[in-house]
Amino acid sequence: xxxxxxxxxxxxxxxxxxxxxxxxxxxxxxxxxxxxxxxxxxxxxxxxxxxxxxxxxxxxxxxxxxxxxxxxxxxxxxxxxxxxxxxxxxxxxxxxxxxxxxxxxxxxxxxxxxxxxxxxxxxxxxxxxxxxxxxxxxxxxxxxxxxxxxxxxxxxxxxxxxxxxxxxxxxxxxxxxxxxxxxxxxxxxxxxxxxxxxxxxxxxxxxxxxxxxxxxxxxxxxxxxxxxxxxxxxxxxxxxxxxxxxxxxxxxxxxxxxxxxxxxxxxxxxxxxxxxxxxxxxxxxxxxxxxxxxxxxxxx
Amino acid sequence: xxxxxxxxxxxxxxxxxxxxxxxxxxxxxxxxxxxxxxxxxxxxxxxxxxxxxxxxxxxxxxxxxxxxxxxxxxxxxxxxxxxxxxxxxxxxxxxxxxxxxxxxxxxxxxxxxxxxxxxxxxxxxxxxxxxxxxxxxxxxxxxxxxxxxxxxxxxxxxxxxxxxxxxxxxxxxxxxxxxxxxxxxxxxxxxxxxxxxxxxxxxxxxxxxxxxxxxxxxxxxxxxxxxxxxxxxxxxxxxxxxxxxxxxxxxxxxxxxxxxxxxxxxxxxxxxxxxxxxxxxxxxxxxxxxxxxxxxxxxx
Numbered sequence: 001x002x003x004x005x006x007x008x009x010x011x012x013x014x015x016x017x018x019x020x021x022x023x024x025x026x027x028x029x030x031x032x033x034x035x036x037x038x039x040x041x042x043x044x045x046x047x048x049x050x051x052x053x054x055x056x057x058x059x060x061x062x063x064x065x066x067x068x069x070x071x072x073x074x075x076x077x078x079x080x081x082x083x084x085x086x087x088x089x090x091x092x093x094x095x096x097x098x099x100x101x102x103x104x105x106x107x108x109x110x111x112x113x114x115x116x117x118x119x120x121x122x123x124x125x126x127x128x129x130x131x132x133x134x135x136x137x138x139x140x141x142x143x144x145x146x147x148x149x150x151x152x153x154x155x156x157x158x159x160x161x162x163x164x165x166x167x168x169x170x171x172x173x174x175x176x177x178x179x180x181x182x183x184x185x186x187x188x189x190x191x192x193x194x195x196x197x198x199x200x201x202x203x204x205x206x207x208x209x210x211x212x213x214x215x216x217x218x219x220x221x222x223x224x225x226x227x228x229x230x231x232x233x234x235x236x237x238x239x240x241x242x243x244x245x246x247x248x249x250x251x252x253x254x255x256x257x258x259x260x261x262x263x264x265x266x267x268x269x270x271x272x273x274x275x276x277x278x279x280x281x282x283x284x285x286x287x288x289x290x291x292x293x294x295x296x297x298x299x300x
Numbered sequence: 301x302x303x304x305x306x307x308x309x310x311x312x313x314x315x316x317x318x319x320x321x322x323x324x325x326x327x328x329x330x331x332x333x334x335x336x337x338x339x340x341x342x343x344x345x346x347x348x349x350x351x352x353x354x355x356x357x358x359x360x361x362x363x364x365x366x367x368x369x370x371x372x373x374x375x376x377x378x379x380x381x382x383x384x385x386x387x388x389x390x391x392x393x394x395x396x397x398x399x400x401x402x403x404x405x406x407x408x409x410x411x412x413x414x415x416x417x418x419x420x421x422x423x424x425x426x427x428x429x430x431x432x433x434x435x436x437x438x439x440x441x442x443x444x445x446x447x448x449x450x451x452x453x454x455x456x457x458x459x460x461x462x463x464x465x466x467x468x469x470x471x472x473x474x475x476x477x478x479x480x481x482x483x484x485x486x487x488x489x490x491x492x493x494x495x496x497x498x499x500x501x502x503x504x505x506x507x508x509x510x511x512x513x514x515x516x517x518x519x520x521x522x523x524x525x526x527x528x529x530x531x532x533x534x535x536x537x538x539x540x541x542x543x544x545x546x547x548x549x550x551x552x553x554x555x556x557x558x559x560x561x562x563x564x565x566x567x568x569x570x571x572x573x574x575x576x577x578x579x580x581x582x583x584x585x586x587x588x589x590x591x592x593x594x595x596x597x598x599x600x
Contacts, residue, residue: 067560082561129452141526145445145452152429152445152528153574154562161522162555164462178559222461226441226526228452255462259478260367261382262454274453 008297009051009060009103010289013037013093014110015085015137020047022054023290027121032286040091048100061106061292063113063285064093070108070151078107084177106296108142110134110285111156112149114235114278115142117288122279123233131229132284133158135216136236139184143227150227159184163218170195170211187215189238200238212238213247220252220275224265235278249275308597309351309360309403310589313337313393314410315385315437320347322354323590327421332586340391348400361406361592363413363585364393370408370451378407384477406596408442410434410585411456412449414535414578415442417588422579423533431529432584433458435516436536439484443527450527459484463518470495470511487515489538500538512538513547520552520575524565535578549575 005024012019018035031054035046051057065083069076078094098105108116115124115132124130130144141158143150150156160182165174172195174181175188185191192200196208203209220232234245249271256265263270278284305324312319318335331354335346351357365383369376378394398405408416415424415432424430430444441458443450450456460482465474472495474481475488485491492500496508503509520532534545549571556565563570578584 082559129450145450146448148446150429150445150528153524153530153564154528154560156528157525157560159525160559161525162464162518164464178557179555218462222522223526224453225457225459225461226523228450228454228456230453255479257478259382259460260454260457264453 004056006058007054007056008290008293009054009057009101010286010291010293011047011060011062011064012110012113012285012289013062013064015065018043018047019286020050021286021290022051022057023287025294027117027287027290029283029286029290039087040093044093044096048097051101057101057103059104059106059293059297060097060101061108061113061289061294061296062093062097063108063110063116063289063292066109067154067157068107068109070155078105104293104296106292108149108288108292109140109155111140111142113142113288113292114284115144115233115288116149116291117280117284117286118233118278119144120291121287122284123276124231127230129227129229130231130233131223131227132233132235132278133219133223134236135187135189135234135238137189139188139219139236141223143229145227158219158223159188161219161222163215163222183215183219187212187219189236192238200241209241209244210247212241213244213251216244216248217251217255220248221255224252224256231273232275233278233284234275235284239277245275245277304356306358307354307356308590308593309354309357309401310586310591310593311347311360311362311364312410312413312585312589313362313364315365315388318343318347319586320350321586321590322351322357323587325594327417327587327590329583329586329590339387340393344393344396348397351401357401357403359404359406359593359597360397360401361408361413361589361594361596362393362397363408363410363589363592366409367454367457368407368409370455378405404593404596406592408449408592409440409455411440411442413442413588413592414584415444415533415588416449416591417580417584417586418533418578419444420591421587422584423576424531427530429527429529430531430533431523431527432533432535432578433519433523434536435487435489435534435538437489439488439519439536441523443529445527458519458523459488461519461522463515463522483515483519487512487519489536492538500541509541509544510547512541513544513551516544516548517551517555520548521555524552524556531573532575533578533584534575535584539577545575545577 010021021032023029080091118124132142139159174185175191176185264274310321321332323329380391418424439459474485475491476485564574
C-alpha cells in the first residue's frame with residue numbers, strides 16, 4: 001500500500017527547443033527542463049541526463065516535429081524522416097532514448113501530442129472527435145477521431161492543404177518550399193514574416209490580421225467539412241494575437257453561409273464554444289507527451 | 301443446427317431512387333427492388349412493403365442522403381434535416397421503418413454507408429482509415445477512421461470545402477446554392493452541366509475533363525493532408541469517365557510536389573494503389589447499408 005506512484009517522462013521535441021517533464025499518471029508535472037535543439041546527439045543526450053535524475057520513470061512519451069515514421073513494423077519506425085531541419089533528417093528518436101533509459105517510449109507528432117493533451121485534460125475532455133491546430137512558425141493539425149489519435153497513411157499534414165488565394169488582394173506567392181501558397185505558405189508565422197517583413201508579434205496593421213483571419217477561417221471550415229470535429233482548438237504563437245480568434249470565428253460563420261444548419265455554424269455563441277483556445281495554455285504539448293508515455297506503457 | 305440464417309435489410313436512400321435489398325450477414329444479396337423517391341410517405345411505404353415480404357429480417361440499415369441528425373439522444377435523431385429536396389426537409393426516416401417492421405434500424409449517410417461497404421467487403425479491407433468520395437450529381441465523402449465511421453460534430457460535408465479557383469481559367473461562378481464555388485459547386489455533375497450546358501456523360505471536350513481532374517486532385521490532396529487515409533476510393537457517375545482517374549492521380553502527384561516523401565505521393569505505381577475506384581462497383585452503398593443493419597443489431 002506504500003508503493004511510490006509511477007512517474008512518466010514527456011518530451012515536447014520542437015525544432016528550437018526540447019521541453020522535458022516528469023509527471024505522475026494524472027499529468028501533474030513534478031520537474032521540467034528546456035534543452036536547445038542543436039544536433040540530434042547532443043539534444044537527445046541532454047534529455048537522457050535529465051530523465052536519469054528520476055530513477056522511478058516507467059515510460060516516456062515524445063511529441064516531435066516531423067514528418068515521422070509512425071508505422072509500427074516499418075524499419076524506420078520512430079524516425080524523424082524528411083525534415084528540412086539541418087542535421088535532423090532520418091534521425092532515430094525512439095531507439096536512443098529506449099536504450100539509454102530502458103523504458104518503453106511512445107512517439108507521435110507534436111500536434112497529435114497537443115491534441116491528446118487537450119483531449120485528456122483540457123478543452124476536449126469527453127469528446128469523441130477533436131482537432132487541435134497550431135499556428136506558429138508552421139501550421140499543423142493533430143486530431144483524435146473516434147477516441148484515438150488519427151494516423152492513417154502517415155499523419156495529418158494539414159498545413160499543406162490548399163485554400164483560395166486571391167492574388168489581387170494578396171500578391172504574396174507563399175513561403176512553402178514545396179507548395180508555395182498552401183495554407184502554411186500563406187498563413188504561418190514564417191509566411192507573415194516574409195510577406196510583411198516583420199515578425200507576427202510586431203505586426204499591428206489591421207489589414208494584415210484580417211487577411212490572416214481569412215486564411216485561418218478557410219482552414220477552420222475545411223477542417224469542419226472534412227473531419228467534422230466536435231471542437232477545434234487553435235494554439236500556437238500567432239494565434240495569441242489579440243482579436244484574431246474573434247475574427248476567425250466571425251469569418252468562419254460567413255463562409256459556412258448557414259450550411260449545414262447546426263448551431264456551431266450559424267449561431268455566434270455556439271461558434272464561440274466550437275473554435276476555442278487551448279485550456280492548457282502553453283502546456284497542451286507537454287501534457288500530451290506525458291500521456292503518450294502513459295499510453296505506451298499500457299501497450300508495452 | 302438447422303436454424304435459418306438471419307437476414308438483414310439495406311436501403312440506399314438517394315434523392316432519385318431508393319435501392320432496397322435483403323441480404324445475409326455476409327452481405328450476399330438475396331432480393332432487391334428499386335423505388336422512385338417521391339414523397340416521404342409513399343417512398344417509405346414502398347420500402348416497408350418490400351421488406352414485409354421477408355418475414356425473417358432481423359435488422360435494417362439505411363444509407364441516406366442528408367444532412368442527417370445522427371446524434372444519439374437528439375430529439376431529431378434519425379431525421380433528414382435541412383435538405384433542399386422538396387418535401388423531404390425534417391423527415392423522420394428511422395421511426396416509420398422501425399414501427400412498421402419492428403426491427404432495429406441503423407442509419408448513416410449514403411457516403412458513410414459506401415465507405416463502410418468498401419471497408420468491409422471491397423477496396424478498404426483490413427485498413428484502419430479509409431475515405432470514400434462520390435462524384436455524381438453532388439460530391440461527398442464518407443470515412444472510416446480508427447476502424448469506425450467518422451461522425452464528430454455531424455458528419456463530413458466534404459463537398460463544401462473550398463479549393464483554389466482560378467477565375468481566369470474557369471470563370472464559372474459555381475453551382476452551390478450556399479457557397480457558390482466550393483468543391484461541389486465547381487466539380488459535381490450539376491456544376492459540369494451548368495458550366496458546359498451538357499451532362500457529364502455527354503461531355504467529350506478534353507479541356508473540360510482536365511479542369512475536372514484539377515479540382516478533384518485538389519480534393520484528393522486536401523483529404524490526404526487532413527484525414528490521412530490509407531486509401532481513397534472514388535465512386536459515383538462522374539468518376540466513371542474514361543481516363544479521369546488517371547488524370548486525377550497524375551495531377552495529385554504534381555500538387556503533392558514530393559511532400560511528404562512517401563511512395564503514395566511520389567511514385568505513380570503507389571499512387572495507382574492509393575486512389576482507386578470502388579471494388580464493389582455500383583454496390584458499395586447497398587452493401588454498406590446492409591452492414592449498417594448488421595451493426596445496428598449488434599448495438600440493439
